[in-house]
Amino acid sequence: MVPMSVEEIAKAVDGRLVAGDGPAIEATETVTDSRQAGSGAVFVAIKGERVDGHGFVDKVADQGAAAAIVDHEVACTTMPQIVVEDTVAALGLLAKHNIDRRRQLPGAFDLIGLTGSVGKTTTKDLLSALLSTLGPTVAPIGSFNNEIGLPLTALRVNADTRFFVAEMGANHIGEIARLTRIAPPNTVIVLRVGVAHLGEFGSRERIAQAKSEIVQGLLPGGTAVLNADDDYVVPMAQFASGDVLWFGQGHTRDSEVHADHIAADAADHAEFTMTDAHGEQVAVHLGIPGRHNVMNALAAATVALRYGMPLTAIAQTLAAQHTISPHRMALSTVSRQGASFELIDDSFNANPDSMKAGxxxxxxxxxxxxxxxxxxxxxxxxxxxxxxxxxxxxxxGEYAAGLGLDAIITVGSPSDAHLNVLAESLAEGATRGRAASVDCVQTIDEAERIVFDLAKNHTDTVVLLKGSHASGLSALAERWA
Structure with missing residues (x-):
């Protein structure tokens, strides 16, 4: 973060400053995890479902923290406390102030916000890699895209930051609008409107409405980068106050970049020809697997071109990205208990669109x-x-069966009847689609046993792990690491 006094922070978050007895310390970072609260840190005490950060105020004081933001005064005399009504809201206010401070300093600074039902984190990773070649770039770790994760990332922006890539997710109408108020973007990307969180929104039209908030949140004259191939994204152009740049696989619009001749190698790394708005072409071979990542790469390339990166350099950087955030189409070889197989770990999260892509x-x-x-x-x-x-x-499940896969295993939970019902529905669909082999189990231990048995009997086995975080499949991936 841009260095600030405790008094400046208190004013930014509209808090009441309770001075401590210790020496005044300039704040240089903001954390919500007491274990990370070293010298110069601002500790934001948040009440979680299991842990209340207010119980760690004494600890962070002993660690040399500059101040704590709290919703009630804690018995601690050595460190200043800033008392606010809502510490999560205060975190957002402090993040907004930090972005405003950076914009007031010398040197160019641009904030790129991105959203979509699928592909946000992969696009964020690719875009961060591209922009990092142009200047110091801040981007979230993993999928920090909510009212806590985004402000924490925004508070990593400092006086030297050239680009901030902000991933913005939503479960409800108004969430992305709130995030754009914290971090108003110069440029935005909308990837796709799918059916993730359909239960919360009720329809794809409502999901599109939520995603469109990122375009409406652009700074005046800002640039909207939109998916020309998604009929739910295209109408969002009406909300842009500045330029609209299109990306896609077709030629239906004057795309800034588009992809032709799409193929993939034996490990499903996409290969295609990328053409810019001037007709310049370059061959691209993505370093990460998944043909569906062509659209994510095009979105990232469009922004990189906007900020002056040459097309050939974009292709080279995309080819060099072999690892992205954990549990997203990560490739490895698993060898244990007499079995060996190739693993495609895409277990971070899942919705029908991303499941089919996997x-x-x-x-x-x-x-x-x-x-x-x-x-x-x-x-x-x-x-x-x-x-x-x-x-x-x-x-x-029926879609999986139609692909001619050799075995489909669905995993529920030993303690969650709801997860079991959904796993059974996956299996029922696979059976309905006449899959060659279908198993439905309740534990990852049972699933592991079946996988090992199959791998022992088939020397060239490849396994895809895919499910929502609650399914526990990421734990199985970590066990196999």
Missing amino acids: LDGLRAWNANDGRQPFRVALLGAMLELGADERELHASV
Whole structure:
């Protein structure tokens, strides 16, 4: 963060300053985890479901923190406290102040906000890699895209930051609008409107309404980068106050960049020709797997071009990105208990769109070199899909069966009946689609046993892990790491 006095912070968050007996310390970072609150840190005490940060105020004082932001005064005499009504809201106010401070300092600074039902974190990772070649870039770790994660990332912006890439997610109407007030963007990306969080919003139209808030939150004259291939995204151009840049796989609009001749190698790394608005072309071979990442790469490339990065340099940087945030199409080889197989770990989260994309990646594995691996889909539940969740799960199971996969394993939970129902719906759909082999289990231990048995009997096995975080499949990925 831009260095600030405690008095400046108190004013920014509209708080009441309770001075401590210790020496005044300039604040240089903001944290919500007491273990990270070292010298010069502002500790924001947040009440969570299990832990109340106010219980750690004494600890952070002993660690040399500059101040604590609290919703009630805590018995602590050595460190200043800033008392506010709502510490999460105060975190947002402090983040907004930090961004405003950076914009007042010399040197160019641009904030790029991005949203979409699928692909946000991958696009954020690719865009961060591209922009980092142009100047110091701040981007969230993992999927920090909510009312706590985004402000914490915004508070990493300092006087030297050239770009801030802000991922913005939403479960409700108004959430993205609130995030754009904290971090008003110069440029925004809208990737796709899918059915993630359909249970919360009720319809894709309402999801589109929520995503459009990022375009409406642009600074005056800001740039909107929109998916020309998504009929729910295209109408968002009406909300842009400045330029609209399109990206896509077709030629339906005057795209800033578009992709042609899309193919993939044996490990499902996309290969395509990228063409810019001037007709310049370059061959691209993505370093991360997943043909669906073509659109994410085009979105990131559009922004990089906007900020002056040459097309050839974009292609080179995209090819060099082999790892992104954890549990997103991560490739590895698992060898244990007499079994060996290739793992595609896409277990961070799931919705019907991303689940199908992951399954497509599994089907495409080694498809171009004549090999026929034994393909296993290990699937967990998808959450927040609303009243049609069982049929949506069944349709994904049926889709998986239609790809001709060799085995489909669905995983529920030993303690959550809801997760079991959804896993059973996945399995029912796969059975309805006449899948070759279908198993439905309640624990990752049972799933692991089946996978190992299959791998022992098939020397060329590849396994996809895909499910919402609550399904626990990421824990299985970590066990196999």
